[in-house]
Structure formats: structure tokens, C-alpha cells
Amino acid sequence: MRGKLLPLAGLYLVQGLPHGLQSGLLPVLLRARGLSLARVGLARGLHAPWLLKLAWALLVDRWGSPRAWLALSTAALGLLCGLLAVVPPAPAGRADLPAAAVGLLLLLNLGAAVQDAALDAAAVRLLGPGELGPGNTVQVVAYKLGSALAGGGLLGLLPSLSWPLLFMLLATTYWLAAALAWAAPALRGLPRPPPSGPSHPPRDVMAVPGTLWTAGFVLTYKLGEQGAGSLFPLLLLDRGASAPELGLWNGFGAVVCSIAGSALCGALLARHWQLLSLLKSVLWLRLGGLACQTALLYHLDAPGASLATGTALSRVALLSLCLQHFLGGLVTTATFTMMMHCSQLAPRTLQATHYSLLATLELLGKLLLGALAGVLADSLGPHPCFTLFLTLSVLPLLGLGLAPSTLA
Structure with a gap:
């Protein structure tokens, strides 16, 4: 290997x-x-x-x-x-x-x-x-x-x-x-x-077992995470967080934690953890982390709350950022493994096309809420917006209950 x-x-x-x-x-x-x-x-x-x-x-x-x-x-x-x-x-x-x-x-x-x-x-x-x-x-x-x-x-x-x-x-x-x-x-x-004769790639790609479910999952599994991830650091900045400290932890710290999460996911899968079971567990953990961030935002709007450098609340906010990137790395690696497993069920003449379809939908799902998060925050307010992100993060958990047996 x-x-x-x-x-x-x-x-x-x-x-x-x-x-x-x-x-x-x-x-x-x-x-x-x-x-x-x-x-x-x-x-x-x-x-x-x-x-x-x-x-x-x-x-x-x-x-x-x-x-x-x-x-x-x-x-x-x-x-x-x-x-x-x-x-x-x-x-x-x-x-x-x-x-x-x-x-x-x-x-x-x-x-x-x-x-x-x-x-x-x-x-x-x-x-x-x-x-x-x-x-x-x-x-x-x-x-x-x-x-x-x-x-x-x-x-x-x-x-x-x-x-x-x-x-x-x-x-x-x-x-x-x-x-x-x-x-x-x-x-x-x-x-x-x-060598293969004439074919109809769209029809053939969608006929691969598990494709429809996987396409729907990869399109939605990052919606809540991306929306919250793009807004949360900015909302912390608005509430008094130090810009240099926030930039360090949301930049360098985020990459380190995301890589650590991806590495842990690979180690768990190498130890023969069942893929869908592992994915369900990390999705629940990610939902819990997002719920904590939402509660923190509510608390920061209370009188006397401060994000000044060195305060306990500031450390908790930065820790929540790193935790979500760590869990995001876990979720991403597990999902890409599932995508590749699904693409391997396709004929060899369609495997690259099949995987590219799933990867394009995965990218579209990540960009969608990341691009619209600011508009939603301005129109709804940060608290309703994060409630929406929590709701969207439940969707992939519900979808896992409908996963086809071919992906187990």
C-alpha cells in the first residue's frame, strides 16, 4: 500500500x-x-x-x-x-x-x-x-x-x-x-x-448503485458547517475578538486541526471501522459542536460578556473554532471515502466521470451556503441564521438512515 x-x-x-x-x-x-x-x-x-x-x-x-x-x-x-x-x-x-x-x-x-x-x-x-x-x-x-x-x-x-x-x-x-x-x-x-462502444454517460452514471443517494448526501452534508464556518469568525470579530489572534487560530490552527481530523479518520478506517457507522458518529459530534457555537453566540449578546484577549470566553470561542475544523476533517475524509467506494461500483469506462460528478456536487454544496451565509445573516440576523445551520446539519444524519446497503 x-x-x-x-x-x-x-x-x-x-x-x-x-x-x-x-x-x-x-x-x-x-x-x-x-x-x-x-x-x-x-x-x-x-x-x-x-x-x-x-x-x-x-x-x-x-x-x-x-x-x-x-x-x-x-x-x-x-x-x-x-x-x-x-x-x-x-x-x-x-x-x-x-x-x-x-x-x-x-x-x-x-x-x-x-x-x-x-x-x-x-x-x-x-x-x-x-x-x-x-x-x-x-x-x-x-x-x-x-x-x-x-x-x-x-x-x-x-x-x-x-x-x-x-x-x-x-x-x-x-x-x-x-x-x-x-x-x-x-x-x-x-x-x-x-474498449467500449457508444454509451449514454448521464444515464449510465446515474444507474450505478447508490449514486442518487450519494449525490444527495454530498450536496447537503456540508451546508450547515460551511454556513457557520464562514460566519462564526466574523461574528466573533464583531463582538470584540482580537483580529490577529482570530486570524492565527482560524488560519493556521484551522489547517492543523483539519489535517489532524482527516488523519484520525484514516486511522479509524484502517482499523476496520464500519464507514457509515463512523460517519454517523462524527456527524453527531459536529452537530453538538455547532450547537455549542450557537449557544456561545447567544451568551456573547448578554450584558457583561467579553471576548477580550486572554479571557476564558475568548479561549472557549477559539477552541470551538479548532474543534469544528477537526470534526470537519473527520467528516470530509469519511465522505470522500464513501464517494470513492460508490465510484468503484461503476464500470471502469465511467469511474472518472462518476467520481467527478460526485466531487462537483460536493463542491457546489460547500460553496452554496458559504456564499449565501452573509446575505442570510443580514436578512435574518445571526441567531435565526445559526438555528437554520443547525437544522441543515440534521439533514445528513436523517439521510444516513436511508443509505443503500451497497455503500455499507
């Missing part, structure tokens, strides 16, 4: 780089070059190729091997980063993004989406039933580390890291990862999908 997990860890770490780069580092670099806030915000539209991830997954399933797609897409990412190294984000005296840089960043997202589909296909075909827990732990933890390195890690080097040096560093990393993808013995031994 080690021969499978080590290359997957390296490749999933590299897969997390574009997310950290474009969500954490690139906006700061563009703003430092003089781009307006509006233009920096519009740069997020460069993520558009990810919306077509299902199409890329279908190509991976139908033609070639995941190893070839993975090596070629990763090498292409290195080439694009090399080209970006010689295209500055904004020429002197101008405050807009050159068309060449826009095109290259768009292609970078296209390559990252293809690489993501190929790596997921490789993992689905490579991991055996008893390896899904450790394999998905490696996936989640390595991806988060890659995102943190590209976002926070490189951001810390920003004063001494020029635009060309940054992208040449990323290009070198991608080329090394492409060599790993091509040379890793475990990936060389991946079976090629058998």
Missing part, C-alpha cells in the same frame, strides 16, 4: 497548489501590482474551466490511460507556469491584466481541472477496498498542505519572491511531479479501461 500512497500523496499535494495560488497568493500579487479591487475580484472568473470537469473526466475515461493524462497535464501545467514567468501581471504604468496573462491563467485552470480528473481516476482504480480510508486521508491531507503552501507559505516569502521566480519555482515543481506520475511503479501498473 505504501507504494500506492506515496505517489498519490505527492500528486495530490501538487494538485492543491493552484487553489492556494489563486485564492490566497495571486490576489495579493495582483493588488500589489496596482490592479483595482474590482479587477482582482473578476480574476476569479478564471476558474471557469472547472465547471467543465465532467467533460474532462469523460475524456479520461474514454481515451488513453489516467497515467498518460496525469503526466501530460502536469507537464503542461509546468510549461504554462514557465510562460507566466516571462509575462508580468501588469506592465509599468498600467493597472490591468495583460491579455497574455489572462489567457495563460485560464489555460492553467484548464490543465489543473484535467489533472484533477486524471488523478481521481487513477486513485479510484488504484486503491483496493481496504485501502480507501488511508488513500482518502492522503488525498485530503496532501491537498490541504499543497493549498496552504501555495497560499500562506509562498505569501510569507512574498517580499523576497518576484513574479518570475514564483512561477519558475512552480514550473519546476510541476515537472518533477510529471516525472513522478510517469515513473511511479504503482501508476505504471494501472489497468487500461476496456
